[in-house]
Amino acid sequence: MLVVSVVSLKGGVGKTTVTLGLAGAAKARGVQTLVVDLDPQANATTVLDPVDVRFTANDVLADARPGVLGDAVAETAWGDYVDVLASEAALEHRNHPAAGTSVEHRLRSSMAGLTGYDLVLVDCPPSLGELTKNALAACHLALVVTEPTLFAVTGAQHALTAVDVVRRGFNLRLRPAGIVVNRYRGQSGEHRYRLDELLAAYRDLVLDPVLPERSAITQAQGACVPVQRWPTPGAREVALVFAQHLDHLLAVGPADGSLTKGARSR
Ligand SMILES: Nc1ncnc2c1ncn2[C@@H]1O[C@H](COP(=O)(O)OP(=O)(O)O)[C@@H](O)[C@H]1O
Numbered sequence: 432m433l434v435v436s437v438v439s440l441k442g443g444v445g446k447t448t449v450t451l452g453l454a455g456a457a458k459a460r461g462v463q464t465l466v467v468d469l470d471p472q473a474n475a476t477t478v479l480d481p482v483d484v485r486f487t488a489n490d491v492l493a494d495a496r497p498g499v500l501g502d503a504v505a506e507t508a509w510g511d512y513v514d515v516l517a518s519e520a521a522l523e524h525r526n527h528p529a530a531g532t533s534v535e536h537r538l539r540s541s542m543a544g545l546t547g548y549d550l551v552l553v554d555c556p557p558s559l560g561e562l563t564k565n566a567l568a569a570c571h572l573a574l575v576v577t578e579p580t581l582f583a584v585t586g587a588q589h590a591l592t593a594v595d596v597v598r599r600g601f602n603l604r605l606r607p608a609g610i611v612v613n614r615y616r617g618q619s620g621e622h623r624y625r626l627d628e629l630l631a632a633y634r635d636l637v638l639d640p641v642l643p644e645r646s647a648i649t650q651a652q653g654a655c656v657p658v659q660r661w662p663t664p665g666a667r668e669v670a671l672v673f674a675q676h677l678d679h680l681l682a683v684g685p686a687d688g689s690l691t692k693g694a695r696s697r
């Protein structure tokens with residue numbers, strides 16, 4: 432099982448879009464996937480439209496007993512291959528725990544022994560609070576999302592530094608999986624310039640191809656269906672990009688072998 436966190440320290444850049452695009456690509460491929468929605472805004476949950484939510488990520492983090500996450504996952508309106516651990520607004524207060532308490536291992540502990548999934552995608556909130564730390568502590572790979580703007584390089588840099596801090600602090604298996612450049616418009620000189628900047632700084636990490644801006648993405652999300660099922664040329668274009676990014680993640684894989692602090696033996 433491969434666990435991937437989708438991160439950026441900024442909102443609105445496309446974390447949820449990338450999470451859902453990868454989940455749709457995984458579904459099309461028959462890869463059993465769990466989306467863990469760790470954003471209190473619950474956008475991924477809304478689009479996946481789960482059938483019967485009895486417990487949310489908030490309940491799971493409150494409990495945190497080994498394996499409890501498995502009891503909280505819900506089936507989604509997307510059907511086979513994609514389940515969700517739903518979010519809710521009340522999750523927000525877990526982003527700011529009382530000073531001195533260390534709670535970053537709760538997601539990882541709740542996932543212990545989880546079976547039935549090939550891929551777990553964790554959609555993170557737009558900050559490096561306790562929720563994103565929980566995601567980074569629980570995953571093998573961190574996928575950074577950015578837009579080709581003035582702040583892209585510094586934004587990616589901050590996210591990668593955060594990944595490194597968590598890796599050295601409490602998850603030695605954690606590695607960056609790459610940088611997704613989202614909402615790219617090839618006609619824009621500014622976008623081309625910013626992409627060049629990103630490539631100059633992180634050539635090995637920028638995922639190819641970039642994800643173009645296409646209204647099909649918003650339309651499919653509005654209809655609560657995978658973009659892979661949206662019947663327009665724009666949708667087919669982005670579906671192809673997500674399929675390639677999924678290939679990349681599965682090829683990089685979990686890279687077992689390094690024991691982490693606090694890793695539990697099964
Ligand atoms: N490549 C894209 N083309 C068109 N719209 C996009 C694209 N990526 C994201 N969006 C839209 O932008 C908004 C913010 O994206 P979202 O994935 O929710 O960002 P985040 O999760 O980082 O806050 C959403 O309405 C989404 O549909």
Ligand SMILES: [Mg+2]
Pocket residue numbers: 446447448470474475554555
């Ligand atoms: Mg989001």
